Amino acid sequence: MPNPLEKYRKLQREIRKPFDAFTSVRCETCRTPCCRKPVAVDATDMVLAESFGWQPPEGKNMHEDLFKLLDANTLAGNVPVTDDIGQPCDFLGERGCSFPDDLRPLRCTTFICGPMRETLPPEEIARLEKMALRLTAARRELADVLYSDPRPRPPSRRRRR
Numbered sequence: 001m002p003n004p005l006e007k008y009r010k011l012q013r014e015i016r017k018p019f020d021a022f023t024s025v026r027c028e029t030c031r032t033p034c035c036r037k038p039v040a041v042d043a044t045d046m047v048l049a050e051s052f053g054w055q056p057p058e059g060k061n062m063h064e065d066l067f068k069l070l071d072a073n074t075l076a077g078n079v080p081v082t083d084d085i086g087q088p089c090d091f092l093g094e095r096g097c098s099f100p101d102d103l104r105p106l107r108c109t110t111f112i113c114g115p116m117r118e119t120l121p122p123e124e125i126a127r128l129e130k131m132a133l134r135l136t137a138a139r140r141e142l143a144d145v146l147y148s149d150p151r152p153r154p155p156s157r158r159r160r161r
Contacts, residue, residue: 004138004141004142004144004145005048005142005145007138007141007142008135008138008139008141008142009102009103010102011131011134011135011138012101012102012103012104012109012135013101013102014131015109015110015128015131015132015135016101016102016104016109018124018127018128018131019109019128022116022119022120023096026115026116026119027096030113030115032113032114032115033088034108034111034113035088035089035091035092035096035097035108036085036086036087036088036089037084037085037086037087037088037089037090038085039089039090039091039105040105040107040108040111041091041105041107041108042105042106042107044106044139044143044146045099045103045104045105045106047146048103048142049099049100049103052100052103054098054099054100054103056090056091056098057090057091057093057098091105106135106136106139109132109135110132110135110136112125112128112129112132116128
């Protein structure tokens with residue numbers, strides 16, 4: 001069985017290539033930028049990046065902010081209400097996203113924006129959508145490993161008849 005983390009990072013690098021080619025030309029002048037609050041970062045994104053030495057931007061206590069947002073509404077898929085909706089993402093740096101290139105937040109990495117859909121040919125959008133599905137599945141596999149209970153299970157205590 002391949003290493004789920006290596007698989008996830010490899011797929012991240014693969015999907016970043018076509019996205020980076022598009023975003024390096026378009027994002028700076030986009031009238032509807034994607035990298036806005038509320039951020040699409042979850043706890044697993046943070047754990048993965050930090051475990052490889054990444055640190056959030058200076059002065060940002062992202063764990064505190066994330067835990068404020070990770071309430072029942074957020075987990076149910078509702079957008080959290082904050083005072084800074086629409087402001088630039090806290091994870092943006094001078095050269096774009098501050099996360100490692102192969103450990104970007106999943107929802108950011110798989111988001112195909114309106115300008116991409118309007119500009120790229122339908123077959124390229126279909127290819128990106130398939131890549132996003134593969135990346136999402138790899139992330140699910142990785143999360144299963146990360147959050148599984150490593151303790152051995154006790155033997156079943158069935159009564160013999």
